Amino acid sequence: MPGKDYLEEKAINTIRFLSADAVQKANSGHPGLPMGTAALTYTLWTRHLVHNPANPDWANRDRFILSGGHGSMLLYSLLHLTGYDLSLEELKNFRQWQSLTPGHPEYGVTPGVETTTGPLGQGFTNGIGFAIAEAHLAAIYNRPDFPIIDHYTYGLVTDGDLMEGLVAEAASLAGHLQLGKVIYLYDDNRISIEGSTDLAFTEDRGARFEAYGWHVLKVDDGNDVEAVDLAIQQAKKDSRPSLIICRTHIGYGLPTKQDTAAAHGSPPGDEELDAAKKAQNWPIEPRFYIPEEVLDSFRQTLGTGAESENHWNDLFNSYSVEYPAEAAELKRRLAGNLPENWEKSIPEFPADAKGMATRAASGKVLNSIAAAVPELMGGSADLAPSTKTWLEGIPDFQVGQYQGRNIHFGVREHAMGAIINGMAYHGGIIPYGSTFLVFSDYMRPAIRISALSHIQSIWVFTHDSVGVGEDGPTHQPVEHLTALRAIPNLVVLRPGDANEAAQSWAIALRRKDGPTAMALSRQSMSVIDRSLYSPAEGVERGAYILADLGDQKPDLVLMASGSEVDLIIKAGEKLAAEGINVRLVSFPSWELFRKQDQVYQDSVINPDIKARMAVEAGISLGWREWVGDLGIIMAVDRYGASAPAGQIYEEFGLTVENVINQANLLLRKVE
């Protein structure tokens, strides 16, 4: 069919030149990837990808991830051409202020963009999360003749992705879990920013992925539509995740820049671009030229997509009749609504001076809520016995038991983070991942993207201070709370007792527009007597008055988070006994407190009370905002030490006695 071939070539060139024109117009961006992989993605999008451009939210659509997010124009071209709500005007505004076509794809900004990519390896790994979500939902909800959840996760991945460590972690886990619906096209263009991949990347990638348990295929010519098509067909039939290694040419068609690093990240230049068009018999003007027949051809996706979705809707309707409870639950989950009365599952802990570590409380809360909230699913980077995140009585997620909700991530924090994000992007699941707070550093890029993408990833970080004890400074976070507080749109919670831990989980479950991180203690602390102190529901306001001790306006405000709340309560009670009017403030979350109005904020931290003191077993950075110029910050501005936790607290001056001494000093200072 020469006619068809000709049209295909035209369609592929349309993707290439649309992308290159946009980069050239913006005078910024990455032409090399779109030009080199246009044929790959053309084949995937027109022959395999099941999606409906008219409804990017259709639950059972195939997912496509552009892991090399720098090639964003490729994706924007495909979205526009197949009929997503992304106008040509937006393509012309590539990389401009408030356009829908930012430099790298951003979830929530552009219809049809499934994940925020650009930082390498994230997209690849998100896809493993998509596949886990898909496999899990399928295992729970599908019934004979009702493959309600049954989609592929496709991706275009790059050399840069394959060099990143989190991809190695994710690929190993995906192979272990036999996530066969993952099909990745690898853009093997042999060029990286510093030059040929021969400079630093000469491993046998295919053999590596085979060692992980992947199905590895090769396509010698990434412009060969039939070969790519065949490889995808084979990949679909295989029960292993597939990596299709496609030999491509970066900046394909650029006369002097093809196959060079110069094609990667700079506009081609008018001359180069014009010559490329000429060589393909492409009109040099107008820019952003889309042949009518090409557009017609691509836009057929709107018809086939609607058909696919309608078919699925019919299936789902029949399913709803046969399995009304399952259908209702799945619908609720996909809509992101929590089950009715779920909040009744939040436990209350009785006052207890002996106390409980907040990680232990968190474990109880999580288990209690998980019984009521089936979409809660997650795991740990090989630390579940310590982070207390295991769901008791529920299987682990493994081959043959994808209905399991406990994921063994292995010692793979970064992949865990990006997989959790993938599950959150997917929908139908509220995912959590856990490790020690000090290892939040290992997964920080994924935490950042969860916040940037406004998704509901839940991060459970235990062993949250020098209270870790004997493991020593390598395992004792001191700067990590601050470092997490620095991430915009991340809510960080450091609960001060078991009931605050319960409230923290409630907040994390309710928060749909961004991630929540919890910092939980290894060591025990009192369960605060709420008959004497305010209810733990105050957590949702970020900071709240536990009590004003004494009968006059406070002379002194003592504030603390987490395990140090215990300290200020004990110190405050003694100070009050000496006749000082003390306000005790539990301060689990700066972000939530900042969201309160000024009246509330001032009612808790009255700027007129100059004697304000904060106690936290971490660095002091940032607390000045709350204690003011004259205030005192009792903090740990150094690395920790290896010794029993109690002794470290003594040696570092984090004692009731020292709080009292410092408070007295402060009161004299402000007088």
Place this chain on the structure above:
Amino acid sequence: MPGKDYLEEKAINTIRFLSADAVQKANSGHPGLPMGTAALTYTLWTRHLVHNPANPDWANRDRFILSGGHGSMLLYSLLHLTGYDLSLEELKNFRQWQSLTPGHPEYGVTPGVETTTGPLGQGFTNGIGFAIAEAHLAAIYNRPDFPIIDHYTYGLVTDGDLMEGLVAEAASLAGHLQLGKVIYLYDDNRISIEGSTDLAFTEDRGARFEAYGWHVLKVDDGNDVEAVDLAIQQAKKDSRPSLIICRTHIGYGLPTKQDTAAAHGSPPGDEELDAAKKAQNWPIEPRFYIPEEVLDSFRQTLGTGAESENHWNDLFNSYSVEYPAEAAELKRRLAGNLPENWEKSIPEFPADAKGMATRAASGKVLNSIAAAVPELMGGSADLAPSTKTWLEGIPDFQVGQYQGRNIHFGVREHAMGAIINGMAYHGGIIPYGSTFLVFSDYMRPAIRISALSHIQSIWVFTHDSVGVGEDGPTHQPVEHLTALRAIPNLVVLRPGDANEAAQSWAIALRRKDGPTAMALSRQSMSVIDRSLYSPAEGVERGAYILADLGDQKPDLVLMASGSEVDLIIKAGEKLAAEGINVRLVSFPSWELFRKQDQVYQDSVINPDIKARMAVEAGISLGWREWVGDLGIIMAVDRYGASAPAGQIYEEFGLTVENVINQANLLLRKVE
């Protein structure tokens, strides 16, 4: 020789029980690794490792890295037994306050500890840095018959290491570079914290490492000294890095806990430990029992070690006669001294209103200094053309040209970080690594360890704000400066012009007791006219007065870092023209400023001047400390945007006009 075998078995059991006794006494720690790998390390340390316990600093010693740092007691046992300055008393004080035996090995604390390990994957990857340093120094300084630098890098690595992404990155690079002197024993005990490695780690590890270009060997019984010995012999002969997969048994000998996760991270308990000893005919008491003949045997290392070092000293003396210049230079480098007059290589940049990006200035400075300082060596995670860190006219570090000083790390930020640390630990090299500031997140665990270990790693981070422009929020750091400032003992520098960039490099080179991170701009800024403003040498004090404009005590202090210094100068000049007395403060480093005495600090940021304002294109967190209760912080408390940089600055209000407006508001407020 049954007598020898018997003694060997005794020696191996001594390592096992010494380690287990210490864990039991501390009631904290990890007995499983030492008990399982005692025979492996016994074989390595007594038959292969060339070292001199009397001089842990001998330059050409073989390095041994315990990558699974949780097994620290193994290393402490070996160090004590072979005669390092680590008493039995210290072993009895394992994990106690101020002992030399912290929970995880810490560089600089315990003689003979080569790296700080515990956070998994770091040690493995440091070793690749050791091997790069070794190969490089050998290529530069060795001469026929003078193999002055010629040592192995051995390591004991674990499942946890092999699951971590940075290890995948490092292993791929090590295979590419054919670093044949890396020999790692892999403790294949098939147990992780959550249980069997079958739960999450079923890839074919041997095949994976072969795909990286490693030489992979197997030892079926990790207690078989001869088999381990033979494998190490084979590894030494191979030109590839070697991974020796040794089947071991975690907690070997513990009657109920061997081969279970219970042996990993908890004391065995007296009963279990006693039974283990009984089964080996080991005396239950005294604890910490070391048979005399075992100690004698281990302590022979002092003799052979001294001999090895003496032999090397003789060789070096002869070398010094034949190659005096090389010998002197190598000696200087190993001593950590900079060349005489190196500071003359720091360029000065003339005032220039058009200006220059600090990344560009940094590139010129680095190249100029590198010509005078041969130990300066490093590279980028595939971003050298953007980070401007390429040393011109110097080859890259590749197989066959290990004399090269430009390292292509590939897109492997985290491995780059830990490799740089390895080079710094090794000595003889001042290493630097570079990427975009936003990707400092990818390598944060390595940055932290450089700071904790007090080593001279230099981190060059460019594209340091929303000034990145079109690449958008995924590539625009906003919280990263703050997150780096949070790390104790890391000096962060954000130079305000080309000459401050030059001073930053000078500071980084002089700073021997910790790492330095630079945040450099993508976009141009003025080169400040130093005839009007104070010299850039002020950078070394962290913050300094550029000028007091006006003839009276300042009404207003404007402070900024990096690209925003330009803004406050322009705004300050206009305000001064309106008759306001303005102090302009360049504030490149909070850490250096904090190190100044209070008198200096107050002389720059006078607490009596309440109208203080800070401008920085990043989050505001932490600036309150410097501007005070009434001050204003002009910051970017949100993610960035994809648009031309100039427009982003406009939209975010980072303009001269807005600085002036805010300053006027502030002046009214404090009146």
